[in-house]
Amino acid sequence: MKTGTKNFLFWVKALTIAVVGVILLQLFAFSSCYIPSSGMENSLYRGDQIIINKWAYGLRVPFMTISGYKRINEKPLHKNDIVVFNNPLTKSHQIPADRHEVFISRCMGLPGDTLMVSSQYSLICPGAQVNPDHKQLYVYPKDKENAIEKTIKKLDLERNELIGYNKIGYVRSFSRYEIYLLGQEIPNLQIKSILPDTCEQVHSLVVPGKGRNINVTRWNITFLRNAINEHEGKRAFILNDTLLYVNGQKVSSFVFTKDYYWMVSNNSININDSRIFGFVPKDHIIGKASLIWFSKDSEAGLFGGFRWKRFFQSVQ
Numbered sequence: 001m002k003t004g005t006k007n008f009l010f011w012v013k014a015l016t017i018a019v020v021g022v023i024l025l026q027l028f029a030f031s032s033c034y035i036p037s038s039g040m041e042n043s044l045y046r047g048d049q050i051i052i053n054k055w056a057y058g059l060r061v062p063f064m065t066i067s068g069y070k071r072i073n074e075k076p077l078h079k080n081d082i083v084v085f086n087n088p089l090t091k092s093h094q095i096p097a098d099r100h101e102v103f104i105s106r107c108m109g110l111p112g113d114t115l116m117v118s119s120q121y122s123l124i125c126p127g128a129q130v131n132p133d134h135k136q137l138y139v140y141p142k143d144k145e146n147a148i149e150k151t152i153k154k155l156d157l158e159r160n161e162l163i164g165y166n167k168i169g170y171v172r173s174f175s176r177y178e179i180y181l182l183g184q185e186i187p188n189l190q191i192k193s194i195l196p197d198t199c200e201q202v203h204s205l206v207v208p209g210k211g212r213n214i215n216v217t218r219w220n221i222t223f224l225r226n227a228i229n230e231h232e233g234k235r236a237f238i239l240n241d242t243l244l245y246v247n248g249q250k251v252s253s254f255v256f257t258k259d260y261y262w263m264v265s266n267n268s269i270n271i272n273d274s275r276i277f278g279f280v281p282k283d284h285i286i287g288k289a290s291l292i293w294f295s296k297d298s299e300a301g302l303f304g305g306f307r308w309k310r311f312f313q314s315v316q
Contacts, residue, residue: 031051031052031054031287032049032050032051032052032293033049033050033051033052033084033102033104033289034047034048034049035047035048035049035050035104037272038267039104039105039265039266039267039272039273040082040104040105040106040265040266040267041135041266041267042135042175042177042178042266043082043106043266043315043316044082044104044266044289044292044315045295045297045307045310046297046298047295047296047297047298047305047307048292048294048295048307048310049292049293049294049295050289050290050291050292050293050315051289051290051291051292051293052084052286052287052288052289052290053287053288053289053290054286054287055073055287056075056081056287056288056290057071057074057075057076057077057285057287057288058071058072058073058074058075059071059072059073060098060283060285060286060287062098063098064096064097064098064099065096065099069097069283071282071283076110077107077110077261077285078107078110079107079108079109079110079113080106080107080108081106081107081288082104082105082106082107082288082289082315083104083105083106083107083261083263083285083286083287083288083289084102084103084104084285084286084287084288084289085102085103085104085105085263085280085284085285085286086098086099086100086101086102086103086284086286087100087101087102087103087277087284088100088227088230088231088277088278088279088280088281088284089226089230089276089277089278090230097281097283097284098286100284102286103263103272103273103277104289105263105264105265105273105274106263106264106265106266107261107262107263107264108123108262108263108264109205109207109261109262109263109274110207110261111207111208111209111210111212111259111260111261112206112207112209112212113206113207113262114204114205114206114207115204115205115206115207115262116202116203116204116205117202117203117204117205117219118202118203119203120275121205121274121275122136122275123264135173135174135175135178135266135267136173136174136175136176136193136194137163137171137172137173137193137194138171138172138173138174138179138191138192138193138194139168139169139170139171139191139192139194140169140170140172140189140190140191140192141168141169141170141190142169142170144169144170144186144189144190144191145162145170147186148170148172148182148186151181151182151185151186154185155178155181155182155185157174157178157181171194173267174191175266179191203217203219204219205219205220205223205262206220207260207261207262207279208224208227208256208258208259208260208279209256209259209260210256210257210258210259211255211256211257212255212256213253213254213255214253214254214255214256215252215253216244216251216252216253216254218241218242221238221241221242221244222238222278223278223279224236224244224254225237225238225244226278226279227256227260227278227279227281228246228254231258231281231283232254232256232257232258234246234247235247235248258281258282258283259281259282260279260280260281260282261279261280261281261282261285262274262279262280263280289315290314290315291312291313291314291315292310292311292312292313292314292315293311293312294311295307295310295311
């Protein structure tokens with residue numbers, strides 16, 4: 001065999017091994033994910049590229065169409081983990097979970113947890129253990145707008161645009177840490193959360209767990225119906241906004257066969273989280289966001305906007 005032919009076959013073999021290796025890593029160990037929106041700021045920014053650790057909660061065996069749901073070396077999720085998962089709310093029950101759209105959020109409710117939520121299902125009580133980077137809506141007097149804008153630029157608080165206004169003043173979203181920084185820079189800031197400061201007007205929401213009997217209330221009935229229809233293999237519907245029927249029978253409670261989780265966006269103005277798609281079952285969990293390996297502002301042009309300090313930083 002000629003030397004040129006040997007070299008060609010060597011490189012074909014090497015390239016094939018490399019491609020197969022990358023595919024196997026993607027399927028069985030780690031994969032990369034691009035952050036397209038601001039829903040997880042200030043933990044993850046739009047334009048971040050992250051590594052997903054698929055073994056963090058046990059490896060979900062791929063090709064669920066063939067193998068069904070199986071998980072190797074299963075491990076528990078922890079509250080405050082930033083989790084990558086498949087969309088639990090779809091229009092077709094026939095599509096396996098691993099082919100659904102991929103989402104990322106912070107896990108704020110474990111199976112059996114009782115969450116205290118507002119009428120919009122936002123976690124609002126101190127007991128909810130909201131992360132310091134979790135953004136909420138704040139209002140401040142109009143005469144503070146110039147000072148707020150200047151301080152945002154000075155502190156380099158990314159993508160903090162004016163949302164609107166109400167009868168009190170202007171509205172923006174900030175994390176608790178950002179509020180602390182603003183307060184250090186602006187005397188007599190006079191800024192307050194739009195959400196209530198007490199738990200007097202909140203409601204309890206229990207996260208379903210395997211074998212747990214969950215009572216039906218007006219605050220969870222829609223989420224229960226969706227979970228039962230999508231993930232419990234039964235037909236459920238709501239009558240007169242308050243009555244839940246499962247397989248044609250009215251029920252006041254339901255025993256779930258899976259563990260579920262409540263996922264929350266850091267940025268409260270981005271509601272692409274459990275407030276929209278409801279409880280996330282364990283079989284939809286892909287893995288844990290573990291490392292930012294690349295970060296660039298997508299609006300900064302080809303050669304600008306690189307966030308060098310975020311390269312190879314752990315996801316917090």
